Structures are given as C-alpha cells and as structure tokens.
Amino acid sequence: MIRRPLAPWWLATPSRFAGLTRNHARIALALLGMLLAATLMAYATPGPPPVSHDPANRGNDQADVVLYETIVDNLRHGGAYYLVTADALRAGNYPLRPFVTFRLPTLAMVQAAIPPRAVALMLYLLVAAVALAWWQRLSPAFTRGPPRLVAMALLAGGMMAFVQSDLAPFHEIWAGLLIALSLAVHRPGSWVSAVAFGLAAALIRETAGLYLALMFALAWLSGDRREAIGWGVAVAVLAAALALHAHAVGQVVRPLDPSSPGWSGLLGFGFFVRTMTISTALGIAPLWLAAPLVGLTLFGWAAWRSELALRVLVTLSAYAAVLAVFGRTDTFYWGLLVAPTLLVGLAFAPDGLRDLVTAAMDRRRITVTRVVR
Template identity: 35%
Template sequence: MAYNDIALYRDVAAQIGTGAGYYETTTRLQRSHHYPTRPFFTVRHPTLAYLAATFGWARLQQALLALMAMAAAAWLVRIEHATVLERAAAILALVAGSAAIFSPLLVAVHDVWAGLLICLALVLRNGKAWWLGLVAVAAAIAFRELAICYGALSLIVSVAERRRAESLAWLGILALGAAGIALHASLVHAATLPGDPVSQGWLGLRGPGAAFYDLAGVSVLALLPTRAAMGLALLALVGWAAAPVEQRTIILLFLGGFIVLIGVFARSQNFYWVLMTLPTWLIGLAFVPRALRDLCAAALAPRPSPL
C-alpha cells in the first residue's frame, strides 16, 4: 500500500512520542516520502501530533465521540420551532456527518477535528454561551489553519449585526490565530532545506461543483451513486435555507464560502478540505421536507389579479 497522509501523521506522532522535535521530524518524513515542505502550509500544525503522542489515538477517538455528543446535545436544544421528526433527523444527520470519527485511522485527519469544532461553534452562536464558540474556533484553528476563514466570517457577521463585544472577541481570536500561524510558518521555514519539494500551489479552478463532488466522496453519501450523492448535498443547502434556527444565515454563508474556496483553490488532492464543513452541511437534510413544503405553498398560493 502506498504511503499516505494518515501514515505520515501517525509516524510523526510516534516519533515525537519518543522525544523527537516536531518540525524536524515532520519535514524529514515529508522529505523522505516526497511530500512538499514548502510553502509552510504543507506542514500541519503540531496540535494533533502532540495530543496523540501524549494520550494515544484511542483516547483521542473517545474525545472526538464526546465532542460529537456535545454538539448533538447543543443542536437538539438550540433548534427552534422544529418538529420532533426534524430534531431527530438533525441529530441523525449530525452523527452521519461525523462518521469519520468512528474510524481509528481517520482520527488522525486534522480537518475532521476542525469540522466538528466549527459545527459546535455554529450552534453556540447567538446564545448565552457564545464565548464557548470562540474557544471551539480557536481550537479548530490550532488543528487546521483553514478554520480561520470561519473566524473571519464570524467577525464580519458580528460587525454587521452590531454586536460590539462579540466583534472585539472575534478580532482577538483572529489576531491570536494569525500569530499562531505566523509562528508555525517561521518554525517550518527553519526546518526546511533548499532542495525540499515545493507544493503545486492552491489554484485548482475546479468550479462550483467541486465541493459537492468531494462531499459525495468523503461522507456517508459515498454509499450512493455519485450523482445522487451530489444531489442530496445540494438538497441539504436547500434545507438550510428553510431551517428554523437563528444560525441559518451564517451557516449558509459558511457553506457557500467553502464551496467557492474549494471551487477556486482546491486541487483534486485537496478533497479533504470539505471535511471542515461536516457534519454541519448534512444537518440541512433534516429540513428538506420543510423547504419543499414552503416552496409548494409559495407556488400554489393565489396571486392577486393584475386588474
């Protein structure tokens, strides 16, 4: 079997568990297996590797399961004006969207952690515990730098909604995240060698269907034919448009933003980016019947006579 990303992440954790330095170990392993080490974002943040070296992958999987349970409980409480069936379907969709955490191997994928943390942050927004959402996003950025995109979106939305305290808090999270990324970049640069492989870059230009295709390949929707899976992914967005939750607008902006991000920048090898939208994306399936009912009601509603 060819050497892959998961093998790399597990090898890194195993070696730093014996006392090896993270950046020296990671760049050496990536170099030896013909992985690029430049630019700096080709090297993952050390958070997950140190956690795995300290607690072991089995305990980290338990932690992910606990995090999923927390997110499910929070969504169950925060979905407003929803039927019992919609609440049950939303929780089932959340669990289905978190299917990766049931695999001991996929626990090593940084995007899985970031996606579940963002899902938790989204449900906490607009509530009394909104500050816990900031903590969740800070943790998500520590796992995967792309999570800073959600932090930037939250800042923009908070400013637009004139939430002064939240805007300042999000500004602080972004500053902290940017400082962490800058430190990471400097440490990666110090460990790289002039002849190290260089990444092809981020400009895949795969188009708006790329995120749907990737979602159909990495989620439980992969059990279906690709076109059917992509259709369900689209229906989930329709469901979010009718969802009875306060977070509906920012969720649609977040998912729409990642659709653009993946369509423009992600190459086919970056299919795992879409994991950052899971399980949030699939929760929208719970509200598809509501959306279709609303569309039918609007289409059949009597229209005033032009005369």
C-alpha cells in the first residue's frame, strides 16, 4: 500500500519528504536529530571579540571597516589603489602576504568615484532588488499570502546587517547581496543574469568564486552544457582578474612585510552555526534557541522540492564546510556571503517536519487475504 502524501500546510506542493516510507522517514528524522545536536557545538566554539558599541572605540570594534574607509578616502584624494592599500595595511599591522590579503580593487574604486551618499543609495537599492527578486521567486511556493509574508520577514532577518550604511565599505556586504540576487533570478534556461550577478560578487570578494564553481558543477550535472559554459567563463574571468591582482600586489609588497597566519582554523561546524547567529537576526536570541534554528533552516531548504532550494542548500553547505575548516575567529564575516538567504529555509520547515513525523509514525500494514475456491 502506497501512502498518499498529505495536503501541504504552507507550500503549494508537497515537501521533498512527502511520501517517504516509514523506515526512510525514521532515518531522516534521526539525521535531523543529529544535525540539531551538532548545532549545539556552537557552545564549544570561540566567537569573535565582543563589541563595545562605544563610538569612541569604533577603530577597534570595526577595524576592518575603518581600514577600507581609509583606502577609499585616499583614493578620492588621488592615491593609487595598491600603494594606498599597502600603506593602510602596514599602518594597521595587517599582513600583506599572500596577495589575497589585499582585497580586489573593484569596490574601492567604485566607491571612490561617487559621493558617499550615492554609495548608501546603491546599497539600499541593491537590498530592495534582492527583496523584490525573492518576493517574485517565492510567490509560487506558497498557497496563501501569510506564509509568503513570513518568508519575506525571514529574508529581512537575514539582511539585518546589510542595511547598515556604515558597513558599505565591507566587501562581504555587497558580495552576499549579489549572491542572493543571483540565486533569485536564476531559472532553468534563463541564467545569464544569474551568472552576471555571481561574477560581480566574485570580482568584489574573491571568496564568492566558490559560488561560481558550485553553480558550474550543478549546471554540468543537470546536463545544461550551455549554462555550465556560462559559469565556466565567469570562473575564467575571475581567475584572470586574480592573476592580474597578484601581479600588482607583488609590485608593492616589501621583503619584510608580514605574512598571514593562514586559514586552517579547524573550528568545526559549530563555528558556522555561531557565525550565522551573529550575521542574522538570530543574534538577538539566546544561543540555545538560535543554534538549533540554524539547523532547522538547513532542513527547511532540504524540504522544499525545487531547483532553487537545491542551489541554496548546496551553497550554504559548501560555505559551512569552508568556515568549519578554514575559518578563524576574526574571519567570521565570511558568513555574510550566505546570510541573506539562510533564514528563509525556516518557512519550508513546518511542511517538511509534518511529513517526516507522519511518515515515521505510519503503522499501516499490507494485508494479504487468500481466497480458496
């Protein structure tokens, strides 16, 4: 006897877990329990230094932002990017090796060319574009308006840090929004805009290159060779830009300039969880509640049966692995690359949980009756 999927609560179509057999549902529930338990590893993971919230200590609380502001100001006064960046890094006791300690010049050059108010306006317009694109993309996912509004509220919760204009010099702010926009505008057979926004994110922050590689792999595995070529071209453009960037950095670095301590923090999955709580509205909740909610967001993205959900889940999982293996306590801001879309997964979790529990508790049996004539 095949169990018919229950009618969805919020979603327009049954979740990915609808119709599972009892044994498969129980396995899935066990894995979910392990995921939620793993999120509590955040308690054993060191977080970034506490912020004083004292304007007089902004130089310490937001040292990286102040660094990027200094670079932009010097560019506005006629400085050359690599020279002023090297001087700013030395003045702040930052490492200058390897070349990736220098940010790509894209964002600083753009911001130096326009007034500060225009920079803030561009940021708000980008946030609005992300919200509009996700509203359009999420509309078919829900049968009613209230769940859709909940999903948008969760999107807003993931973008709390992205509407702070004083963080506009921060590269991850722009790259994270562009990745979210790239995901929202992508559709099968319509991928040019998604590639363009993804490449823009990577040319601002090269760590977004992982997103390009993931989208290339997904396009290739899905059999869409044209889209895969598009993402492959974006990866090649980024590689060429990084080669030129490395050469330019080599011209200004001195033999005695310090090197980075490396990126092998090995802080584990708990660091990803803590990073996500810091980067989103979950930061206002106690860790005992916020940490499991991060796990439920991942579950929710797995529950929504759609091509977009798969892309978001793969992206979140890949950056979770990067943060777990390579992240340091002072590189928690890498999480901003995927923070905007994270919490939306909670909107898909209720249907997924209901379907899993229902399937796991199914006690029906197949009864065979032999008729003798």
